Amino acid sequence: MIRTVLPATALVVCLATTGQAQVKLEVKHPENTNETYKNTTKLHQILTLNGMEIEVKTDEATTTSSSSGARRPDGMLPVTRKIEAVKAQLDLPMGLNVSFDSANPDADKPDSPILAAIHSRLKAMTGASFTLVFDKAGKVAAVEGTDKVLARAEGLEEAASSMIKDRFSAEKLKRDAEQGVGWLPDLLIRKGEPWERTESMDLGAGQTLTYKRQYEYDGTETKDGKELDKVRVKALSVVLNVDPEVPNPGKVVKSDLKVASSEGTILFDRQAGRVVRRSGKTRITGDVTLDIMGNELPGKLDLTIDATTELQRSAKK
Numbered sequence: 323m324i325r326t327v328l329p330a331t332a333l334v335v336c337l338a339t340t341g342q343a344q345v346k347l348e349v350k351h352p353e354n355t356n357e358t359y360k361n362t363t364k365l366h367q368i369l370t371l372n373g374m375e376i377e378v379k380t381d382e383a384t385t386t387s388s389s390s391g392a393r394r395p396d397g398m399l400p401v402t403r404k405i406e407a408v409k410a411q412l413d414l415p416m417g418l419n420v421s422f423d424s425a426n427p428d429a430d431k432p433d434s435p436i437l438a439a440i441h442s443r444l445k446a447m448t449g450a451s452f453t454l455v456f457d458k459a460g461k462v463a464a465v466e467g468t469d470k471v472l473a474r475a476e477g478l479e480e481a482a483s484s485m486i487k488d489r490f491s492a493e494k495l496k497r498d499a500e501q502g503v504g505w506l507p508d509l510l511i512r513k514g515e516p517w518e519r520t521e522s523m524d525l526g527a528g529q530t531l532t533y534k535r536q537y538e539y540d541g542t543e544t545k546d547g548k549e550l551d552k553v554r555v556k557a558l559s560v561v562l563n564v565d566p567e568v569p570n571p572g573k574v575v576k577s578d579l580k581v582a583s584s585e586g587t588i589l590f591d592r593q594a595g596r597v598v599r600r601s602g603k604t605r606i607t608g609d610v611t612l613d614i615m616g617n618e619l620p621g622k623l624d625l626t627i628d629a630t631t632e633l634q635r636s637a638k639k
Contacts, residue, residue: 344510345539347551349503350595351390351399351456357596358387358406358634363627370622371612382410384447385634397458400466404451408444424448439481446474446486454499462499465492485526494524502597505537505555505588513541518558523627528568531606534559543589546635550589550598557584557604572612579608579623601630 360383367378385407391400412420420437421430422444431441450471455464468490475486488494507517516538523531540552562577586602606625611618 344512345551345592346510347506347539347553347590347592348595349460349506351401351460352595353390353392353399356387356389358385359631360385360634361629361631363629365628366626368624369610370624371619376415377413378415379413380410381412382408384408398463399456400453401456402451402453402467405447405449408448410444412440420444435479436481439479439485442478442482443485443489446478446482447489450474450490452490452495454495460503462496465495465499468492468495488526488528489524497522505535507537507539511539513539515539522563528565529574530563530565532561532563533557533604537588545589545598548591551592553588553590555586555588555602557581560604560606562610572614574610575613575618576611577608577623579606579610581605582607596633597631599630599632601632603628 362383363380365378365380369376369378384405387404387406389402389404391402393399408422408424410420410422414420414437418432418434418437420432420440422441423429424445427445427448432438452468452471453466454462455466457463471490472487475483478486501521505519505521507515511517516536518534518536521533521535523533525531535555535557538554540554542549543552544550558581560579560581562574562579564574566573582605584602584604586600586604588597589599590596591598604627606623606627608623609620610623611620613619
């Protein structure tokens with residue numbers, strides 16, 4: 323009797339799975355449209371060296387508009403992105419901190435050269451714009467207008483200039499734009515079906531986190547009266563990469579990091595072909611070795627990154 327029941331049950335499960343509706347998630351690039359996103363990133367880092375905890379907290383919010391024009395004769399579509407507003411709070415060791423609000427950009431500029439460079443970088447970001455050029459297949463074919471952004475770095479402190487040039491390099495802007503659509507599944511998917519992607523996050527100062535992430539389709543959810551596709555995402559592993567050519571007084575030369583915890587959700591508007599909200603929180607822990615003035619010093623890293631990107635309701639639909 324048991325041998326008869328088990329195969330029948332397996333068949334029912336198989337048929338139920340096969341009967342689930344398949345969906346196709348893809349980003350669309352309509353002409354002559356405008357939308358605005360608010361991106362918030364909170365970082366909490368505790369670096370332990372020689373038994374001493376060095377704590378850093380950052381909270382940065384940027385509001386970015388995106389405007390597409392008409393397709394060019396060759397089929398290319400220009401999409402201009404502009405940082406409309408920036409607000410940030412950085413709490414550093416020894417009671418040092420930086421506060422910035424683009425609504426009043428000249429207020430609270432620190433006296434410390436290092437902190438002043440961070441303040442100048444945030445000010446130079448405000449109003450920066452560039453154009454992504456998408457081909458007919460929706461791939462990023464080129465990045466235009468970076469020369470105007472990089473011109474903002476001229477006349478700034480050396481550290482601030484370096485930060486701007488690094489963040490707004492055409493190569494990195496293209497990579498970020500490609501990652502913005504590259505997480506989508508290649509094929510039709512059903513609820514419960516996972517897929518994986520390798521993605522990177524720039525930390526500045528020549529440091530990059532490379533993640534292996536798992537995405538899983540989780541059906542639909544209604545938000546503000548609209549049915550949206552829901553995707554769960556989590557980081558499976560992480561590697562810290564450091565550019566040896568970038569000068570840094572406390573450079574990480576060795577690291578063995580793991581994902582201690584990770585969870586995230588994406589709400590996607592299939593009809594409009596765009597992300598409505600993406601949020602995620604990841605905690606990374608492990609061993610690191612820093613090179614400080616030629617001396618290698620072992621330490622422990624505990625880093626939590628909490629990030630949210632959300633389409634603003636005032637955006638045109």
